[in-house]
Amino acid sequence: MDNNQITDWELIQLSNRDSKNFKYIVERYQVRIFRYLKRMAYFSNEDIEDMVQEVFIKVYHSMNDFESTDKFSSLIYRIAHNHLVDRIRRSNSRVKENFFEDEDALMLVRSEINLEADLASQEAVEKIKLAISRLPENYREALVLKFLEEKTIEEIVDILRKPQGTVATLIRRGREMLKNELLKAGIFA
Amino acid sequence: MKDLSNKIIQSIEDQAVRPVPRWQYAAKKILFWIMSVLLVFFSALALALAVYLIQSIDWRVYAMFGYGNMLVFILNAFPYAFIFLLAVFLISAYYFYRKTPKGHKINVSTLVLLLVFSGLGAASMLHILGINREAYFQLARMPFYHQMMFTKEREWSHPDRGLLWGEVVSVSRNDFSLRDMSGKNWKVAYDNSTFFEDRIYSDQGQNVKIIGQRNGIDNFQAKKVQKWDGVMNCNGHRNMMRGGNAGGMMGPRGMMNWK
Structure with missing residues (x-):
């Protein structure tokens, strides 16, 4: 079966008939969810893979909550977001510094400033990662969804289940905070 | 990362996970809508009852009740219980509305204004139709009502x-x-x-x-x-x-x- 030709809605119908078809939904979204979870908190790759599994089992359990007019990816991200919040709360783990990938950190900062080539030294990258990890979780998540996951405001509204104004504020304030952190770190003059 | 699809399917089968039927989600959505509307109605009823109680107070004889001054009398006569219920119902309506499928999309201030004005509109209707008066009669039949509340019957x-x-x-x-x-x-x-x-x-x-x-x-x-x-x-x-x-x-x- 050519997975790419079938819509999410059709895949859900197929998965309802036979759970084995759910495999195609997993194949379509697992990398994105893995990356999203990894960007949001520091966990080992094995832990993230376990979380991805748990997320998809929950997605399978509640896939009928999806309406054909909505975006299925928003439902999956929402479940992943809730799962992550729950997991962080349960493990009582604090977000560690430097858990961002170098490329992600630079990409997030590029949305804010035009990095000079020489600024993108390893030392600068470490400072940027530190600045990002210092952002409060809700602001960081809004920035990650907007600039790394490339979600629209409407999608972020559905993922975080927050009003549009609140999401816009989270992104705007998150950017301001990030700028300030970068200023403090001497990255951004 | 590894391809987890087979492992996930295996886990779903091992744990016998089944998708929640669509009708259950539909029922839940309807329930949240009904609860939102009902709670707005109850908050309106609480407000209309509070208005009725304030309106039915015999202000001319307040001094004879032994309260001395008007402020003390007003503080005693104020229908705290109904105002409290009004707040509880409105907050609950807010919570239930937020749980409806599109309930998260509306801004806090817009939703609060919407609920307050819906409550005020419904309370006005209840007052005009005299339903608050009828409701008061029903409440007044309850034992201990007059002991708990400031009512003209008690006063x-x-x-x-x-x-x-x-x-x-x-x-x-x-x-x-x-x-x-x-x-x-x-x-x-x-x-x-x-x-x-x-x-x-x-x-x-x-x-x-x-x-x-x-x-x-x-x-x-x-x-x-x-x-x-x-x-x-x-x-x-x-x-x-x-x-x-x-x-x-x-x-x-x-x-x-x-x-």
């Missing part, structure tokens, strides 16, 4: 302070019998100086409020006798006011003329 049940209300049981030349809220019978005396707001009949069910003076265990001298708004008898039942001639229902003196 007019202070014969020592010169305030008495009740149901007229019989009428004679110089006095009439009255049964108060607790079921106690009073002999209420009147004379030429007694002011009557309207006419009084001896047939059961007519309620009056009296300003006067207590003269013993169950005697009361009336100075002013007024209608009890024609809404309740001592047992909290509706009382249909009898107007004009109540044929065959006169007391020993017949129909008294109120001054």
Whole structure:
């Protein structure tokens, strides 16, 4: 079966008939969810893979909550977001510094400033990662969804289940905070 | 990362996970909508009841209740319980609306304004239609209601302070019998100086409020006798006011003329 030709809605119908078809939904979204979870908190790759599994089992359990007019990816991200919040709360783990990938950190900062080539030294990258990890979780998540996951405001509204104004504020304030952190770190003059 | 699809399918089969049926989600969504609407209705009812209670307070005689000044009286008479219920219902309506499928999309301030104005609109309708009044009668039938709440029934049940209300049981030349809220019978005396707001009949069910003076265990001298708004008898039942001639229902003196 050519997975790419079938819509999410059709895949859900197929998965309802036979759970084995759910495999195609997993194949379509697992990398994105893995990356999203990894960007949001520091966990080992094995832990993230376990979380991805748990997320998809929950997605399978509640896939009928999806309406054909909505975006299925928003439902999956929402479940992943809730799962992550729950997991962080349960493990009582604090977000560690430097858990961002170098490329992600630079990409997030590029949305804010035009990095000079020489600024993108390893030392600068470490400072940027530190600045990002210092952002409060809700602001960081809004920035990650907007600039790394490339979600629209409407999608972020559905993922975080927050009003549009609140999401816009989270992104705007998150950017301001990030700028300030970068200023403090001497990255951004 | 590894391809987890086969592992996930295996876990789903091992754990016998089944998708929640679509109808359950539909039922949940409907339930949240119904709860939102119901809670707005209840908040409107609480507000309308509070308005009714404030409206029904006899402000002219507040000093006789022994509160001294108006502020103390207002603080005592304020319908805290209904305002509290109004807040609880509105907050709950907010919570349930947020749980509806698109409920998260609306801004906090917009939703609060929407709920407040819906509540105000519904409360106005309940007030215009007199449903708050009906609801009050039902509540007033509940045991201990008058002990817990500031009600005019309770406040007019202070014969020592010169305030008495009740149901007229019989009428004679110089006095009439009255049964108060607790079921106690009073002999209420009147004379030429007694002011009557309207006419009084001896047939059961007519309620009056009296300003006067207590003269013993169950005697009361009336100075002013007024209608009890024609809404309740001592047992909290509706009382249909009898107007004009109540044929065959006169007391020993017949129909008294109120001054």
